[in-house]
Amino acid sequence: MTATTHPPLTHRGIPVDRDLRILALGSFANRFGAGAVLTTSALYFTRQVGFSATEVALAMSVSAIVGIVVQVPAGHLGDSKGPRKVLTAFMAGAAVFSAPPVLATTPWMLAVLLGVLAFFERGAGAVNQGVIAQLATGGRGVLFKAYLRAVTNTALGLGSVFGGAALVIDQRWAYVGVFLLNAVFTGFAAWNTTRLPHLAPHTRAEGEPRLAVIRDWPYVVITVITGLFSLHFFVMELGLALFVSARTAAPPVMVAILLILNTAAVALFQVRLSRRADSVEAGARALVRGAWWIAGGFAVVGLAERGNEWVAIAALVAGSLVHVVGEMIGSGGQWGLQMGLAPHERQGQYQGFAGLGFSVLAVVAPPVVTWFCVDRGEAGWLMLAAFMVVIALVSVPAARWALRSRARYGVTTHSG
DSSP: OOGGGSOOSEETTEESSHHHHHHHHHHHHHHHHHHHHHHHHHHIIIIIIOOOHHHHHHHHHHHHHHHHHHHHHHHHHHHHHOHHHHHHHHHHHHHHTSSGGGGOOSHHHHHHHHHHHHHHHHHHHHHHHHHHHHHSOTTOHHHHHHHHHHHHHHHHHHHHHHHHHHHHHOOHHHHHHHHHHHHHHHHHHHHHHTTSOOOOOOOOOTTOOTTHHHHOHHHHHHHHHHHHHTHHHHIIIIIHHHHHHHHOSSOTTHHHHHHHHHHHHHHHHTTGGGTTOSSHHHHHHHHHHHHHHHHHHHHHHHGGGSSOHHHHHHHHHHHHHHHHHHHHHHHHHHHHHHHHTSOGGGHHHHHHHHHHHHHHHHHHHHHHHHIIIIISTHHHHHHHHHHHHHHHHHHHHHHHHHHHTTGGGTOOSOOO
């Protein structure tokens, strides 16, 4: 069945299926609160509490490490105990611990509170990916993840407006209000999960390994490939900002303008550009198409250091627009690979593992991206462009190998 024969996913922008509507509403609420906190948290802890930027960064690194550790066990727990029940528990924990970081008075206290919050947030994220894969059936998985990405981008943008208001007020009570707002919206998202249908737990067969995904080498390879492909997110979120400031004549406000352009493009076109990635092999081909667009965007962005302010602005806008096309196509490809190769009854475990690619990259990417984008300038952007294309091309034979090997690894219910 091709993507064009699928029944409509949405009607007037709202999912037709009740369960998918519930998932979308919960995602919107959760990311709305997160958008407000992401906009303000770093400045709150440095300007209001008095921590140094390094202390805040180290506390966030602790939370990132906790997130890496919890993802696969949380996904496995969801599979074995029932995804909805476990998701509700993790979301409730996230709601309870969303506000306490605002009470931190020492860096170690901040690290502990952010670590506990990451335990529940990342755990919920891993289980939620499995729930999505189980409920968005019939070839709708990739399209629904595309729809969710548009929804969450919109929610983050709207939430950042409230965060921006707190920055303008610049009073402690305003920042505390943002953390409380996040807790309220996360609490609503936790309650919302109770409206999802019961999903039966997976009963492990005799002799089946507890964490089968770790022994599924083709899936491990695909996770490495899709994780490395995610480098472009860090390039455009961190590398671009540093590049604009250090090596171009463009005004710093361009960083915010480019972020708005990216968010708007994803909200408008992500679903449309993910329609041809609803199987494993189609996902690999989408990864290649996306990589060429991303590479073109990188090459154009690199030209920004050559000219005056207006040349730099033109190159940055053009390059970012080309890149976001590749970002949307490539994201569909990543989801097609990650979901299509996983067994239906162990989607939580497999999607939790798939998320490790991005999480591990989040720890190592900042210095790598800085070296290429800032230290090397235009040459670095061209090297990153070539890297993206090579990684994507490798995914095609890797996907075929992984697809042929499903039965060998006991995966008989995949949708690839």
